Amino acid sequence: MLEAVNLSKTYISDGISYDALRTIDLKIDKGERAAITGRSGSGKSTLMHLLACLDEPTSGSVLLDGKDISGLSERERNVLRNEKFGFVFQQFFLNGRETVLENVALPLRIRGWRESKIRSAAKAALASVELEDKAGKRAKDLSGGEKQRVCVARALVGEPQMIFADEPTGNLDSTTGKLLEDMLFQLNAARGITLVIVTHDPDLARRCGRVVNVKDGRIETDFGAKGEVR
Amino acid sequence: MRLWGIIRMANRSLLRNKLRTFLTISAIFVGSFTLTLTNGLGDGLRAYVENQVKNVEAERVVFIRKQAPVAGPRLSDDEPAEYREGENKDENGLDPSAMSFTLQQIESITKDIPGIKTITPHYSIQAEYITLDGSKKYQAGLGMLSDGVIQKTEAGRTIDGKDQVIIPHGLARALDANIAALIGKHATIVYKNAAGELKTLSLEIVGVATKGFITNTNSFVDVQTAKQIYDDQKTGYDADKFFNFSLQMESVSDGKLAEVKKAFEAKGFAADTMADQKKRTYDAIGIFKIGMNFFAMIALLAASFGIVNTLIIAVMERTKEIGLQKALGLSRGKIFLMFSLESILIGFWGAIIGILSAIISGVIANRFLVSSYLPSFEGYDFFSFTLPSIVSVLALVSAIAFIAGVFPAFRASKLNPIESLRYE
DSSP states (O other): EEEEEEEEEEEEEEEEEEEEEEEEEEOOTOOEEEEEEETTTTSSHHHHHHHHHHOOOSEEEEEEEEEEEOOOOHHHHHHHHHHHEEETTTTOOOOSSBBHHHHHHHHHHHOOOOOHHHHHHHHHHHTTTTTTTTTTGGGSSSHHHHHHHHHHHHHHTTOOOOEEETTTTTTTHHHHHHHHHHHHHHHHHHHHHHEEEEEOOOHHHHHHHHEEEEEEEEEEEEOTTSSOOO | OOOHHHHHHHHHHHHHHHHHHHHHHHHHHHHHHHOOOOOOOHHHHHHHHHHTTTTTTTTEEEEEEEOOOSSOOOOOOOOOOOOOTTSGGGGGSOOOOOEEEEEHHHHHHHTTTTEEEEEEEOOOOOOSSSEETTTTTTEEEEEEETTOOOEEEEHHHHHHHSSSEOOOOHHHHHSSSSGGGGTTTTTEEEETTTTSSSSEEEEEEEEEOSSOOOTTTTEEEEHHHHHHHHHOOOOOTTTEEEEEEEEEEESOOOHHHHHHHHHHHTEEEEEHHHHHHHHHHHHHHHHHHHHHHHHHHHHHHHHHHHHHHHHHHHEEEEEEEEHHHHHTTOOOOHHHHHHHHHHHHHHHHHHHHHHHHHHHHHHHHHHHHHHOOOGTTTSSSSSOOOOHHHHHHHHHHHHHHHHHHHHHHHHHHHOOOHHHHHHO
């Protein structure tokens, strides 16, 4: 379970402070699929960055399974992200000149696994997004939908507890976007991986069930899968 | 991430931009190539000199000559000296007779210094020809081996008594293909005396000199024989005066040598041992090498800016990649290491290519120069490449490359992952 307690983030630039998040309290259960929505500038991305340990809160804390992870050292947070979290980004961030397999292998290389173990895990991850036949291709030669599936494989390969997806379908047409959503939900259902999806697509948010709407750095509404207020 | 993984990634990043990597390596190549060649030239010269002088040993001998005074009036650019009658006569030229001395004059200096075994003037002698029974007559340069000076020989031994001669290698081979067979035979040396009459001496061949600077053409006789020839040949009132003397010491103690040198230097003489002379030559080669290396270092300095430039561009280009790697848990230290390794690899490959090209060029140049311009280098390398100098070039260039990479690598390591992922 991921929990935000009294979470605030204030940016200071040129002496002017700007509250991106103000005293957020949020609980995401294990295996849940949560959409974080809001307009651009609402603070939804900042919230995801804090939850995913990519950034440090100004005050408050983030608890993972009851353990405070916001006070960890940089090194510990690196290890935590590498082992517990997977990431899918709108812009893919694939290395076009490397092979698909090499792109998928990156988290395990960072983890320092043996080469043979890395290769078999990366192949398995590619198989679960149905791209095993593209393993040797260069990433730049894939279609948009395939690229994002490679990103899902890269998020999966380290067997994370949670996947954070930042506008995962933002660069895809609606048909391929749907397919990708199906894939993410299927992983959630089959493997119990918690999904946190930042999106401004209301359809995708609705399909997630849990919808957290952020406005001006605060949680405006938070509905559960059955429409209940959380 | 393991070190091997980081090296692998660094290598792949370099290969991704082949042209840029190649151009950066080329700049390093130029510097390493120059540095290796200049080192090779210095080492080659040193080895050559070492090979030449190692033929002669004289660890107990101090060589004495008069320190040459500065010729001409002492004029300065800024203040012309006013002429006064009779004042600057002595300074207008070098008087050769002021440079030569009698044995007695030298002995007057050494009489208070104990530990000197012999004092030998350098007798300057000439021969007409040298021959062996039944062989042709050969022109001969003739020299004297001072007491205490040991000539290395290819066959036989150095001079150790009276009526002995050491002949040069070339002459020995002309006389007999089996040079060892010449040892113990008597050579006939013919010279002209002061009256122009031909005189004959029969000398025992005790040795055949190994190849070297001084011994390539000359035959050497013992001091007594040299004195005999000199006395026969001497003319003029200055005949008892000599430009050079050598002192043979009883022992090799440094203190003793220093004492003799000091005594003579105080009287305006130059006094040095063969070791001093060698040292001066090596120092000159060393300074030459440093001077040449200086230019190579300038080339390397320029190349290191190329590395900085290449890596800064690489960091900018790969900002998102670095952001992603950090998001996925790659630490600052490893990002720094990865860029440092890229930089070191550029230096390493540049150095390897530069060193190999320098060695190939040097070997070709050695053959070409020996066969055309520098025949005296036969058997020696003009460019000599030693393992320590190659390893030090490799290490130095890699270190320079590493230092050049520090700034870009640091910049990469402190990138913020979130901002990097947003970077356009």
